[in-house]
Amino acid sequence: MRNRQATRLLSELSRAGRRGAEFPASDVPEWPLEDLLPASALADASPHLPELAEPDVVRHFVNLSTLNMSVDTHFYPLGSCTMKYNPKRHERLAGLPGIVDVHPHQTAGNIQGLLELLAEKQQMLAEISGLPAVSLQPAAGAHGELTALYVAAAYFRDKGESRKKVIFPASAHGTNPASAAMAGFECVELKGTEGGFVDLEELRRHVDNQTAVFMVTNPNTLGLFEKDIAAIAEIVHAAGGLVYIDGANMNAIMGITRPGDFGGDMMHYNVHKTFTGPHGAGGPGSGPICVRDFLADFLPGPVVRQRPGDDRRFELATPAKSIGRVRSFFGNVGILIRGYCYLRTLGAAGVRSAAEQAILNANYLKSLLADVLPSAHGEYCLHEFVASAEGLAKERGINAMDIAKRLLDYGFHPPTVYFPLVVPHAMMFEPTETESKATLDAFSDAIHKIVAEDAELLHTAPHNLPVSRPEEVNATRKPVLTWACCKD
């Protein structure tokens, strides 16, 4: 039922003279534009945008949407991404007038409802993290990392120290080293233990009085809790450094254990993951950070607080030694509100049971797949696990990508493949708590069928999707990134 006509490029659908939006005629005096604007600034013509009628636009994008897999339509066990159900109520509530239409420069007196909500959100994030001071400003998880590293740099500058090193394990997300480099630090990568954990000896060897921050994801990217986290924090703290907890995997531990309680000094949340943002085909996210009291003064501003002397009024304030800001305006409020609705729906018990069920689902799926896709690390896992297709690759010439692509034919989104880099032929599964046993069983059945299939069939998979295996080498040598290039 694919509509090839409607899914041609907008530029190809365009017909001169069509339009999809009209505006009222001007009701103010028609002064000549030349009198209003200097000739040197005026364009000769409006940009060459496509010309389409409203129904063209609707049919085009609705048909494009059907070419996607999504959480609403498919099981999406993409490891490290927490593809959980995105409740529909969030969309309605984030779209209420008085929320969706508030101008970011609106004065505090006119937005007391919103500020109360954001203050409550700060409190909930502080409670779940065990870290009392919160900035809701960062736009995404990586932006939260970067912000926290700026906070750390300002903290050390304030103390008269110029620490240059940021240390992280080899299994870290790429954002950790990228954020550290961007924030002006030197990166030091640590080899992990055979078991996939931080190697305390390695850590001791590298941590010194030049160490600013040790960044660690906990549970780590193998889905394992860093059992030595308290000792890790002690080593870093003894050298005067700070411990940063990458909160990418908070879905495993919310309500069960808290970064502030296991030694973290700073962390970020991924509201679009843990608190079901949603993902929006790549964004927007929201990456609030939580820090210990002694770092609170350095947070970006503004933050929301109760007005001194009047606990029912809220105001925006910039911390005393603030790093400034890391973006325009307050933050990705629309996503924060969805996260707020989620936490208010779940309550304390619901938050914990969501994490527990995520752990149960991951372990169940791990046990179902163990015979064909074993995991080298850990008898049990938390919310996700990393299996390896190395055996299949050696015995049958089937690689992780083949299995991933073939899963698409069976109507499942594949897991994350080839990450983390420390596991050969990695396949990283994160089923999340919002999947039923029946779905996990069906998924396992599909994997078992696939690994028994003809290898050639897998190398050329998928076979039932609109496209299969895009050519990448020539397309990367001579990139075509706009439709203007297609015409040449």
Added chain:
Amino acid sequence: MDPASLKFTKTHEWVAVEGDVATIGISDFAVHLLSDLVYADLPPIGKKITQGEPFGEVESVKAVSDLYAPVSGEVIGRNDALPDNLDLLTTSPFGGGWMVKVRLSNAGELSSLLSQTAYKAHCDAEKH
């Protein structure tokens, strides 16, 4: 160029020396390892490069690798045909696939490089 007459680095660059000019490229082994190269970023003429430091990069679909200078000196020639025809690296890594020519500033550095035999042994070790 005959690979047997070249000097190599452990990071897979090769050097051919004529007088005080060194021609630099990357080995067939490196090209095979990187697979499907899509882009090469080479330094401009006049740029001074330092032994052991990155002087450019090559990119494949899923990786970017730094090129490390096997010798120090000033860039006096650059293979401008290469970026648009990266297949030269596959078809002729030691010939048409050369990258830059450098006027040596310290010929003594050449003694720190590997012979072809030593380089091959290094590659064999890396494979395992």
Added chain:
Amino acid sequence: MSYLFTTPDEQVQMLQRIGVTSLKVLLDQIPEDLQLDRPLNMPPALTELELERHMRGLAARNAGASSRICFMGGGAYNHYIPSVVDELASRGEFYTAYTPYQAEASQGTLQAFFEFQSLISELSGLDVANASLYDGGSGVAEAVLMAGRCTGRTGRVVIAGSTNPEYIQTLKSYFANKSTEVIVVPTPQGTVNLEKLEAAVNDQTACVLVQQPNFFGCLEEVAAIGEIAHRHSALLVQSFDPLSVGLLKRPGDLGADIAVAEGQSLGIPLQFGGPFLGILACRQQFVRKMPGRLIGQTVDRNGERCFFLNLQAREQHIRREGATSNICTNQGLMALRATIYLSLLGPAGLKEVAELSCRKAHYAADRLTQIEGCERMFAGPFFKEFVLKYAHGADTAVRKAAAAGIDIGPTLSRLPELSWLPEDERDQCLIVAVTESRTREEIDQLVAALA
């Protein structure tokens, strides 16, 4: 309520399969002394009905633009959003999908973002655009960092003082831990003084950053500023209003090498400042230095045209500390909204929105400045917003307007980075922005409120 589907019976079966007697065994991976021994201290769980009642109560205590008359500007604007934008962007196939790493399962997203890049390239007059950054402020910081990579210069960056002060503040945070000098050239006349700007540019300068129209709504001599930058082999980075190019020359036409923009005007609601849309475009030669995702066209195994995430080797998941940026999650859904919005407007609609906003702003300025004690702070040409100087004080103006159900602002005294304006004048200044959504009647009401 945790959106859970597994029944207690099934849980028992699952635990049996795993080979444990209870969930507690799985939680034992976490050292017991680190486990929280109490329930979280959070407000009680709410059903959907209760939550909606609660949220409506909170929403009712905020002044939203739809229930008032909004003349607010300073980086976010009350432009009209056609219903089609909301309807299409609310399709779950788009908004509940992940980043399109699996090309075969993401052709809808990939094509839409390829179209976004194409539209932004057209609006900016530059060869390539990425598939979005966070917002205008962090976009400016990314663009200036990128200019350093393109030129190999990290000594200095020169910023026009008429740039959005929040963007300047953001930029300074991004450079706080680096050796690069950030020179902000004050603009007491409201626009850049070319001589003063040139005096700040040296041979270690990576770029000159200018905003057009600038934060005060005024038009800069961008082409001349570009010539200064280029004379010193620096790049010109221009922050622009993507709707303004319905009337005004595009960054690429003015000599910009990198263009950045806040894309909120392109069909994105105000929502107290985010999520908005960071736009970045540049000349072809700099494409491999760009931050953010890029969608490329290619063909698949069967020769069918398709789209994929191109040039990923620049990005953090591959390049790690050498990446062009740390950005991972971007503003995909907002880029989709902008794509839908622009495809509805077309060239005629874009011109209409720009022209209506410009004409109405000029009518408003003309009427307001007839009030005694009311003048434009800066005299030069402007586009859709301007700085109003109100003799009785900017706060008084805001209060008077608010009493009539009208919002204006921000007042300049609320903003950082404007200390070069004399304090007494700053306290009298505020921004008034006019979009196509405003009517002559509403403008007249504002005039009456301030008279």
